Amino acid sequence: xxxxxxxxxxxxxxxxxxxxxxxxxxxxxxxxxxxxxxxxxxxxxxxxxxxxxxxxxxxxxxxxxxxxxxxxxxxxxxxxxxxxxxxxxxxxxxxxxxxxxxxxxxxxxxxxxxxxxxxxxxxxxxxxxxxxxxxxxxxxxxxxxxxxxxxxxxxxxxxxxxxxxxxxxxxxxxxxxxxxxxxxxxxxxxxxxxxxxxxxxxxxxxxxxxxxxxxxxxxxxxxxxxxxxxxxxxxxxxxxxxxxxxxxxxxxxxxxxxxxxxxxxxxxxxxxxxxxxxxxxxxxxxxxxxxxxxxxxxxxxxxxxxxxxxxxxxxxxxxxxxxxxxxxxxxxxxxxxxxxxxxxxxxxxxxxxxxxxxxxxxxxxxxxxxxxxxxxxxxxxxxxxxxxxxxxxxxxxxx
Amino acid sequence: xxxxxxxxxxxxxxxxxxxxxxxxxxxxxxxxxxxxxxxxxxxxxxxxxxxxxxxxxxxxxxxxxxxxxxxxxxxxxxxxxxxxxxxxxxxxxxxxxxxxxxxxxxxxxxxxxxxxxxxxxxxxxxxxxxxxxxxxxxxxxxxxxxxxxxxxxxxxxxxxxxxxxxxxxxxxxxxxxxxxxxxxxxxxxxxxxxxxxxxxxxxxxxxxxxxxxxxxxxxxxxxxxxxxxxxxxxxxxxxxxxxxxxxxxxxxxxxxxxxxxxxxxxxxxxxxxxxxxxxxxxxxxxxxxxxxxxxxxxxxxxxxxxxxxxxxxxxxxxxxxxxxxxxxxxxxxxxxxxxxxxxxxxxxxxxxxxxxxxxxxxxxxxxxxxxxxxxxxxxxxxxxxxxxxxxxxxxxxxxxxxxxxxxxxxxxxxxxxxxxxxxxxxxxxxxxxxxxxxxxxxxxxxxxxxxxxxxxxxxxxxxxxxxxxxxxxxxxxxxx
Numbered sequence: 001x002x003x004x005x006x007x008x009x010x011x012x013x014x015x016x017x018x019x020x021x022x023x024x025x026x027x028x029x030x031x032x033x034x035x036x037x038x039x040x041x042x043x044x045x046x047x048x049x050x051x052x053x054x055x056x057x058x059x060x061x062x063x064x065x066x067x068x069x070x071x072x073x074x075x076x077x078x079x080x081x082x083x084x085x086x087x088x089x090x091x092x093x094x095x096x097x098x099x100x101x102x103x104x105x106x107x108x109x110x111x112x113x114x115x116x117x118x119x120x121x122x123x124x125x126x127x128x129x130x131x132x133x134x135x136x137x138x139x140x141x142x143x144x145x146x147x148x149x150x151x152x153x154x155x156x157x158x159x160x161x162x163x164x165x166x167x168x169x170x171x172x173x174x175x176x177x178x179x180x181x182x183x184x185x186x187x188x189x190x191x192x193x194x195x196x197x198x199x200x201x202x203x204x205x206x207x208x209x210x211x212x213x214x215x216x217x218x219x220x221x222x223x224x225x226x227x228x229x230x231x232x233x234x235x236x237x238x239x240x241x242x243x244x245x246x247x248x249x250x251x252x253x254x255x256x257x258x259x260x261x262x263x264x265x266x267x268x269x270x271x272x273x274x275x276x277x278x279x280x281x282x283x284x285x286x287x288x289x290x291x292x293x294x295x296x297x298x299x300x301x302x303x304x305x306x307x308x309x310x311x312x313x314x315x316x317x318x319x320x321x322x323x324x325x326x327x328x329x330x331x332x333x334x335x336x337x338x339x340x341x342x343x344x345x346x347x348x349x350x351x352x353x354x355x356x357x358x359x360x361x362x363x364x365x366x367x368x369x370x371x372x373x374x375x376x377x378x379x380x381x382x383x384x385x386x387x388x389x390x391x392x393x394x395x396x397x398x399x
Numbered sequence: 400x401x402x403x404x405x406x407x408x409x410x411x412x413x414x415x416x417x418x419x420x421x422x423x424x425x426x427x428x429x430x431x432x433x434x435x436x437x438x439x440x441x442x443x444x445x446x447x448x449x450x451x452x453x454x455x456x457x458x459x460x461x462x463x464x465x466x467x468x469x470x471x472x473x474x475x476x477x478x479x480x481x482x483x484x485x486x487x488x489x490x491x492x493x494x495x496x497x498x499x500x501x502x503x504x505x506x507x508x509x510x511x512x513x514x515x516x517x518x519x520x521x522x523x524x525x526x527x528x529x530x531x532x533x534x535x536x537x538x539x540x541x542x543x544x545x546x547x548x549x550x551x552x553x554x555x556x557x558x559x560x561x562x563x564x565x566x567x568x569x570x571x572x573x574x575x576x577x578x579x580x581x582x583x584x585x586x587x588x589x590x591x592x593x594x595x596x597x598x599x600x601x602x603x604x605x606x607x608x609x610x611x612x613x614x615x616x617x618x619x620x621x622x623x624x625x626x627x628x629x630x631x632x633x634x635x636x637x638x639x640x641x642x643x644x645x646x647x648x649x650x651x652x653x654x655x656x657x658x659x660x661x662x663x664x665x666x667x668x669x670x671x672x673x674x675x676x677x678x679x680x681x682x683x684x685x686x687x688x689x690x691x692x693x694x695x696x697x698x699x700x701x702x703x704x705x706x707x708x709x710x711x712x713x714x715x716x717x718x719x720x721x722x723x724x725x726x727x728x729x730x731x732x733x734x735x736x737x738x739x740x741x742x743x744x745x746x747x748x749x750x751x752x753x754x755x756x757x758x759x760x761x762x763x764x765x766x767x768x769x770x771x772x773x774x775x776x777x778x779x780x781x782x783x784x785x786x787x788x789x790x791x792x793x794x795x796x797x798x799x800x801x802x803x804x805x806x807x808x809x810x811x812x813x814x815x816x817x818x819x820x821x822x823x824x825x826x827x828x829x830x831x832x833x834x835x836x837x838x839x840x841x842x843x844x845x846x847x848x849x850x851x852x853x854x855x856x857x858x859x860x861x862x863x864x865x866x867x868x869x870x871x872x873x874x875x876x877x878x879x
Contacts, residue, residue: 222715225715226712229708229712230712233708236701236704236705237708239704239705240698240702240704242701243697243701243702244698246694246697246698247691247694247695247698250687250688250690250691250694253687253690254684254687254688257680257683257684257687258684260680261677261680261681261684264677264680268844269843269844269848272847272848273847276854276855279858
């Protein structure tokens with residue numbers, strides 16, 4: 001496990017490397033070999049007014065790159081372009097495409113900062129500085145999270161034996177000019193929307209087809225159920241964390257009111273008030289830290305696996321699509337043979353479909369098994385870390 | 400893998416002595432806590448709990464699902480907690496402290512719904528235990544309803560407020576709450592409403608009888624002792640008396656703005672400022688505490704939802720070790736949920752209620768100050784009138800009109816008497832207010848100290864439960 005830390009290289013708690021578990025010999029071989037050959041990480045990130053610039057740093061011994069170590073600056077849209085290029089590539093139909101990182105969203109935080117600025121006159125200096133510090137910490141946390149998510153995406157691509165060889169990926173890593181990838185305009189977004197609608201309708205049709213292979217049938221049912229439950233758990237954990245943050249804010253306000261009461265009071269109550277105010281301060285720090293930890297370990301984990309299970313579902317959909325195509329081609333071939341017309345054409349198309357289907361099936365099986373191992377490991381690691389953190393906090397609360 | 404956890408226990412042996420702790424904290428601990436730092440509460444005895452301690456045996460009675468068994472210790476920890484909020488009145492502490500020879504214990508209990516439909520009401524049993532000679536017997540109880548309490552308050556207010564006594568305000572009417580109860584909704588929120596009202600009434604009565612002058616008032620005695628009380632109709636919200644009250648209040652508010660008092664006594668000015676500040680701060684604090692209680696309740700609901708969701712997720716996982724882990728996580732989350740719920744209740748009943756009481760009390764105090772201003776104004780008006788009459792008399796004398804002169808002289812004598820009375824009233828009210836304010840401050844200090852200590856104690860109890868939760872977490876991480 002230690003040897004593969006290079007690949008993780010700062011990916012954060014979100015991702016556990018496949019090779020960490022000695023279950024799949026292929027995984028162990030491939031990853032050990034590719035350990036030093038391609039390492040990607042995000043070494044720096046800059047947040048400008050409405051965009052974030054990531055500095056993608058690559059270390060590689062592969063011959064296709066001009067240098068051994070180089071960095072480029074990339075923006076979020078370029079990551080999305082890379083992801084989309086994978087999705088649209090027919091060659092990769094049989095693989096789970098690593099889910100795209102979510103857009104960096106600082107709107108909520110920015111709004112709060114603005115509101116704070118407006119309400120500056122109405123609160124005392126200490127309150128203002130305290131709230132400002134908190135908001136800045138929140139901003140920093142969101143920032144770190146978005147960097148981590150972009151990094152995870154890149155690392156997953158770099159670890160995948162086939163995707164890492166993709167030309168677009170190499171261009172992404174190496175080309176130090178702007179990739180001039182603009183975000184999708186309205187027309188393209190509309191197109192995307194319709195494509196999605198068609199896809200989901202198709203997905204429903206295709207899902208009805210019973211699969212010959214037990215493994216895939218089982219995976220299909222499992223993934224569907226799992227995806228829904230992860231979605232549910234993710235939403236609920238978000239709500240829980242939000243309540244936690246609200247409670248922490250309240251405790252902050254109470255602490256400062258008690259402090260004011262304590263300083264104003266002339267009786268010996270003031271000592272009591274100040275003491276309780278300190279206590280509340282401490283409680284708040286701990287509660288907000290607990291909320292942040294829960295957020296990082298639990299919520300992010302659930303969100304990530306939500307996206308990844310969606311990607312796995314997409315894979316299954318593609319496979320089913322290929323199966324349907326194959327069956328249709330078979331029927332067409334039979335019809336052609338019966339009519340004795342265009343037999344060669346039907347035969348070639350049937351061969352193609354068969355070939356495609358088998359290719360997808362084979363790689364899909366492996367991908368799904370990998371997915372499961374990865375998932376189990378990630379959950380285990382995060383849950384244990386979460387438990388350890390909670391313990392640490394509890395110890396602090398007790399003293 | 401042996402993990403040692405350093406925990407701070409208040410007192411007692413390593414086994415979780417739940418009942419012990421709650422009684423200990425009310426008893427001898429009380430005196431030391433009044434003088435020492437409450438922080439000492441936590442720095443008491445540090446105990447190293449290694450996993451080979453007896454607690455572990457209690458918790459690890461089975462192999463497969465060790466986290467499931469320790470349901471009993473947390474439950475027994477919860478019961479003394481509930482004890483705490485039914486005794487939210489401060490009389491026990493009062494007796495133990497043994498300050499003045501005040502020996503009276505009033506409790507409001509057994510809310511009973513009487514009648515049906517919109518005419519229904521809740522009847523409360525008011526029980527008094529006392530050894531004072533003022534009362535006919537030592538231990539007696541009567542049945543009262545909410546409007547009786549309001550009636551008592553309005554009678555006391557009309558008698559004492561304008562001469563400077565701080566009359567404790569009665570709990571507020573709540574049309575929404577009462578309607579729910581009348582309609583017969585037997586759910587959580589209406590139970591809570593009745594409980595909240597019951598404890599508010601108890602605190603109101605205790606505060607009223609702690610006041611030495613009010614205690615001796617015949618209305619109060621009648622309220623506590625006589626089995627039948629004439630119904631106080633004028634306290635109904637939508638009655639003519641109610642509307643008259645509202646109009647009067649508005650008129651008074653306008654008047655207050657126009658009176659500009661010449662404050663000759665710096666003490667009053669300082670105290671006025673002090674109460675204004677206190678009012679502001681307490682209102683802010685009260686709002687924050689209520690908001691915290693609301694969010695904590697939300698948090699516990701959301702945690703429960705998440706726990707169920709995580710359990711379902713655990714069920715769908717193929718990999719059995721992971722599914723077990725997830726369901727254990729779900730259980731831990733549920734226990735945290737219970738913790739939060741209890742904490743929310745504790746916070747609500749003690750702190751927030753007291754703050755609410757004091758916000759209303761300070762309004763009463765400010766009202767008393769206003770009465771003083773009004774008395775002063777009356778006195779000043781009387782003086783001005785006297786002055787005018789004097790001038791008129793001088794003019795009459797000058798114009799030499801003997802009959803009218805006599806009349807004027809009589810009027811003036813009457814007026815002089817009134818002015819002197821006005822001055823005496825003003826002096827009296829100022830003196831009374833001074834006494835009242837110092838009594839109020841003493842009570843306030845005592846009440847707040849008590850409530851803070853109670854809150855800290857509840858915090859300690861929470862931490863006991865936290866200890867159990869931590870042990871569960873340790874077990875959970877060990878199983879990996």
